Amino acid sequence: MNQQTSRDRSGESKGPAMEPSYSRSVAVHEWLFLGIAPDRSVINLLVEGEGGLRPEELTRAVAVASEANPGARLVLEGKRWVDSGKAPEVLVFDEESFNRERLDSSALRTELPETGPTCEVLLFPGASTTVVFRAAHAVMDARGLLMWANDVFRVLRGQDPMGATSRIDGDELIRQVCAPDAAPPPSEPPTAEFASPLGPRPISSPGPIWRRRTVDGTHLGATAKVISALAAAYGPGRFIVPVDLRRHAPHVRSTAMLAQALHLEVQVGDGWEEVQREMLTGLAERRELASGADPVIMKVPLPVLRMGAEELDKDAAQYNSYPGRAYVSHLGTVNLDDVSANDFQATSVYALGNANPGSPPEIDLVETPGRTEITLAWHDGPGADARADALLDIIEEALSPREHRGWAGNRTDRALPTERSVVQLFRERVERAPDRVALSGPEGYVTYAELSRRADAVAAELRRRGAGPGTVVGLLAGRTVAAIAGLWGVLRVGACYLPLDVRHPDLRLTELLTDAGSRYCLVERPYDQRDCVPESCQSLPLDDLAGVEGPSAESADATINPDDLAYIIYTSGSTGRPKGVQIEHRNLVNYVHWATREFGIDDQTRMPLLTSPSFDVSGTSVFLPLLAGGEVVLMRDDPNHLSLRRLLTESGANALNLTPSHLDLIGHLDLAPTGYRSIIVVGEQLRVEVAARAQRMFGPDCRIINEYGPTEATIGCTAHTYTPRTDSSASVVPIGLPADNTKVFLLDAERRFVAPGEVGEMYLGGAQLARGYLGRPDLNRERFPILADGTRVYRTGDHARLLATGELEFIGRIDDQVKVRGHRVEPAEIAQALEDHPAVDRAVVVARTRRGQTGKALYAYALTNATVTQEQLTDHLVARLPAYMVPAATVVVPELPYTVSGKVDIRALPDPFDTNPDTAVGGDAETADPLHEAVAQIWSRTLGVDRARLDGQANFHRLGGDSISLLAMLAAVSRELLATAGEDAFMAELPAILREPTLERVAALVRQARDEAGTVRQ
Template identity: 25%
Template sequence: MMKVVDLGLERTRYAVIDETIESRWRRVTSMQHDAVAVVTPRDRITFAELELRTDALVRELRLRGSHGARPVAVDLEPTAESVPAILATLISGRPLVMIDPQLPEARRAHIMSTSGAVPLQSILDESAATGFRFDSALEPSSSDPAMIAFTSGTSGAPKGVVLSHSMCLNKADELAAAIDLRPDDHIGNLLPVSFGAGITALIMGLMNGVTVYCWDPRIDGVSGIDDWLIENSITTTHCAPSFLRAWSDLDCGAANDDSIGSLRVVVTYGEAVHGEDYARHRSHGFARVTYVNWLATTETGVVAYNVFPPHSELPVGVVPAGRARDGKDVQIVDVNGVPLPDGEIGEIQVVSSDLADGYHGDPDRTATRFTRLGDGVSIYRTGDRGRIDERGELQLRGRVDDAVKIRGYLVEPMEVEAHIRRIPGVADVFVAVVLENDRPEIVAYVVLTKAVMARSGAEMRRELATYLPAWMLPRHFVLMPALPRNERGKVDRTALPSVEVRSTPPTLAGPAELWLSSIWESILGIDSIDREDDFFELGGDSLASTEVVAKIHDMFRIRITAAEFAAASTVKDLAALVDRRRIDPDDRVCHNTMVPLKLEGSGRPLFIMNGAGCPSTTLSTLSKALHTDRPVYALQPHGFESRGLPDRSVKASARRFIFEIKKIQPTGPYLLAGYSYGGYVALEMATQLSESGDTVEHVTVLDTRISTEAAARLAGRAGITLDPSIVDLAPQPSTNARWKPTRRTVAAMWIRTLFAGILQYPPATQWTVFLYIGGQALRKHRMRTCAAPVTVIRGATNNRGREIWSLIATGSLEFDDVDACHEDVVRQPYVRKTAAIIDRVCDRA
């Protein structure tokens, strides 16, 4: 029967296990000879096989060849085959240096150079070639170096931390005690083994005779994790918070609150975790799970941890690190190392006899961070900020170097992150600080959930302003599909996109620019706006632009349309338009249907047909993301922003738009695109142009949805039978507004459509009226074939493939997918991919 090795955790303050990895390993293998030691999705190995292969490698490593006793670098492939090399190096008396295969070459070279390590394979090749057979090295003692563990390098170059045999075992035993490791446990190691917590979880299992199941999320992904848990009866998992969030996003099917597998403990490492992260995972089918927030550093092992049993109340915001454990004193000190009272924020330092020996080859850094007190006890200054709260729990406040003064107030990026995570729809966030005009400004890198329409930076900033002071509000929001992470699962700051910052003070010229900047500041929630700033690049969207237009009317008693705003979206250009309109109210550039989004460029123009209920500002972000060297025009429904009867069929809209584009480009070849409902119009335009003898070079369709009825009509006309597995997906023209018609408002909406174009309704109503007109037009429309080359850009829920589209596009047909909901295909952050596809199509045409 399998037994867990006696851990000997009954110890006094600062006591350390006086044991080597080899001596513990021999005790385990004598008890667990035939049990399975390690399992990966690719292979497995028993304790007996592991012992046999390890001993063979140990003999080679203990024979002193030309490399002497230099550290050994082991490439850690995500297979059980890597484990004998790890264990053999730890036992041999030569320090282990773990090399992740996914490391960039420069990072790998830095680690090899700093550590002076020799690749394991080089040692084995030399032994085979030369037959060195010198005297064996002495077996190591518990205080000898077992490993040089390199930090992630998120706050600088990776540092090689020297860990003794006793510390490696203590790290593993602390974890085993915290999770109450049991003989029948199956450890799910969801971390790369090269990650500090990953190697600790592996050593914990091996040194206690418990099977470790390794799942590398970079190789194995996340989609099959629930099945893997059940198949292998996993009882404890160890992962990064970012993996936990991705795991929680999976569809758990029909699982109820406590039905998935045998899992009893989930431990998270490496970065701040939020109570909502645990709550979402708990609702994924893990109501019986205990969650453990584990705070550790490479230099100290565990600093503190916090346990949340099943059904316990979870904290709001960042989960406290918890309490210090036996063998570790955690203190909060000021810049001079003087302890601070509970409640005050300072640097976290750890006092223990169970700390690293220092930094390999760097005595100056070691002396700066480590202080030896005698009797084997040392102090380590972590570089992290924190406080002890009223419950006696440690709370992190980010890195010492991260805290920054903004407008004279100390701001901690971690606190700003916590507040941003409270905004509905935010999946992940990282906050940084940049210098803009010689003063610090906050940048928020935000990942939004894909199930709902993304919030703009302006919307998030306004929501934050309801409970945060002005100096804590991010000036820049960068929306991203995912945060870049390094091989340890931590945010890779070097891979974050840079933001454009000013190096000179903002300038404004004239009263109109001054007044407009104040309007923008109130709507966008930021100050110091420059005359060259673009409204949409500052985080504004079509909804926010309607507020600007309304405030301009209230302040200047003049009317500016959204189409005119789209064509003049900087303070300077909008002020010039306002000044002209104040002098001559009739001074109007007609943007009823054709809206210039970009006038510069030497190539043929790109004409984009907008959605049925969308103002032209909907496409402003897309136009600014395009890099193609050509003018860009948006075409919106007639009567949308000025008096004029709307076209009530797709064919009529196509005829009107052809008339408009010929004013700009009298003859082909034409480049057309259409978003949502506009895709139908663009395809019809291509057909009408071809019938009149004009050439259409390419049509790009942006997430246009083909209904089941339309697909059936096309199939019937072609005499084919559609695959019945095709799911019904009705067209969903974008409104870009968070208003949805209800049964109670349908009748009123129908009446309003009768007067559309004659009466101008409030913006949200106007958009919905034209959306309704577009829906009516689609129900009557009979799609025709298009011989022009077509590229179909599909959003996340658009399932129409070649079987349907080939009935429409009879020429060249290509597909590209953007993993976003319908509205977000033309919004940040996904619009960057949409724009890149259109750039490629246009440049190739």
């Protein structure tokens, strides 16, 4: 042990220089504890955390907190505790001085003499910093120790300590709260008659051992569950539960020893509910007040008490006989923020109790959000380790049954076929088949060699400018050859790419580039004319760098480490700020190997890129085909029924990767595509009716694969192939089983594992788990917690359950988050953007199901301080948010309705259709026009709006239509009202429709298309 600070261990009391400012009497039970050997009557509270604590700052904080909690500075003078005026010492040790796994350190076994000092603080720095607050049990109980520790951390955070200056002791507290005629009769001293569940121990104990077990979740009736399980395993007996007397006087703030024992007689077969009921009855009857020590003990000198304690301990050891089976103590729930400081974030709190003479084993429980810490204190000896672990196994099973924790679907360990990065794998593909077609589309065919040459040109320029590992490079481009070349160019220099959606407003793009700290942004024409690249970022001409002309610039690729970042993708943020998800190469390569095998991707695969590069599922369409030697089909136009029809019939594609909404749109096309091998559906819940329709359309040999996965788990992490025979009885398609080296855990609101078949929140762990959110440590702690076994997980906010088939079924969201076109949207981010408008004081955004539809649309409600139109508010949002985040309607309301709990009453918000002036209709003359009427009927069916509410100025978007439903409406108009020639002319007017999506405008364009084509759909 390398002790960096010395201390006086003589135990000699030098006494205060003047009358102490704080003193109190020694209570009877405190005197009894003083009669126990000091080194065996010390309680320890341990705080583990990430980050460091500077010894000098901790020393100062201990001094200030102890001034406010003088119980931490007490020494014994006669039969009184007096304030020494001297702060407890802070002792700093090296990391090797504390074996965290075995909870073993000589510093934890050092005595605290009753004459002083009676408290101290130990600091064990290291990868995981541990702070230990220690106190003689005669002067403090666990609750008092926690009060003092909390105040130390308050001072470290720059706050004033709460303080605990009451002079009350346990005897006085009992006298104050119990009138003589109301006090329970004194209890008889318990006789020693119960064997220890840990078996016999040496008569001469070599000292205590401590063992720790961490269990996921916080548990109702945890103390009763522990006692019931121990009685079932070791036989009936008495269990001793320490009770905090402060419950009788909540106003009292004292660190004193204010705990009394409640004795529970428990039989084998007593369920935890029965034990809980008996414990609550005992507390209601205040039985713990009758268990105090006989006052005559105060007349017994401490040396005599100590001799008696030693004899009692020898007899207990010789006959393995104790006054109870075990002490079971529960400190309650500790908020980790209360024991954290600016540079130190607590991750766990637990207590180490005593192995007191003549006492049974002590079990201590401490709960923190999401976990329960269990420690066991007992005497060391032969076989004690194994017996202690067996006892903790019993407790763990009682709180968290193995059946709930274990699931065969999580047996996913699988060695990767190679450790090479995606950069190396792509280079090998180029070398193996340089003349194979890598990309096809509007720009023609591009071979692997040509794509690689263009990527090298981009890499050369980035390398010349100093880009490398740790550099974030923006990529503002469409679904083009240059975009794919730019992506590989960034990866080849070891940098990380940030894909940007060209349809997002400039303000949004500027915000993302700034937040990511991008030094460079590769910009494709014509987007170089936009004002979106901040001054801190250099704009580079992607077309010129990745152009066809120019010499080869091939050079050695950067060395890629598994923990290097591959890309950052931003998702919507609940705080009003987008979150940058950091995906490492190790995450990406695991996904590539699993998905390639799971989806049947090979060198014959031709997969279109349908989604924006800023949508992480586009990685499936880019990485899987190119790393398997296949082909990526670039689709320049955004998906609509016309472009999708051409894709399906003319592109030669044989696989698709798309959202359920797009698959639903395809399902309504009058097509029978051939040659398709797999349809990968991801981003939203896949309904059985959509999957069944797709299966009929693409044929029985085409696999319809439902993939699930948030951005934080690298594109997709579970999958299920739709099977009509087994899946048709449900409404939604299962999401299947986890990917290789990936795990899914289902936990309830208290973070307990749920039983098979019960609904729980999905927590994802394993090789595809993202590094976390860029620059958001607070959010990382919240969304990426650590399970009890040390597994780092991502809390998805998605509900699921385990089916009888052993697969997962997605149920839905548990929070306000909603999926729009496969994108996760936090309504709070939209509300924040709306509140940035000077006329808006307060905004609320909600997701509602459109009448007659299965999906949800976003609606905004605003309280304003000035006259403002809905169009102005919408324009404000359009300039700041992606199109999929702009509400279908923005309603100005005079007030917001609230529930009795003070939350906005979503159900009481007005119907946006009733409020929106666009929906105020009457019988317009245009209904006499058959074409106008036909279009109106299609609108009514698509939007779920009564036909009577649609006049010529009805606005599709204002009526709740989003981009997918707009495409469905246009497809229905084309199918029902136009012939093929007219359809092309009609869809050529899509920009005009998007600018003015009114019923009158659409009907006029249909008529115009008919006239130009000279045909009408029969």
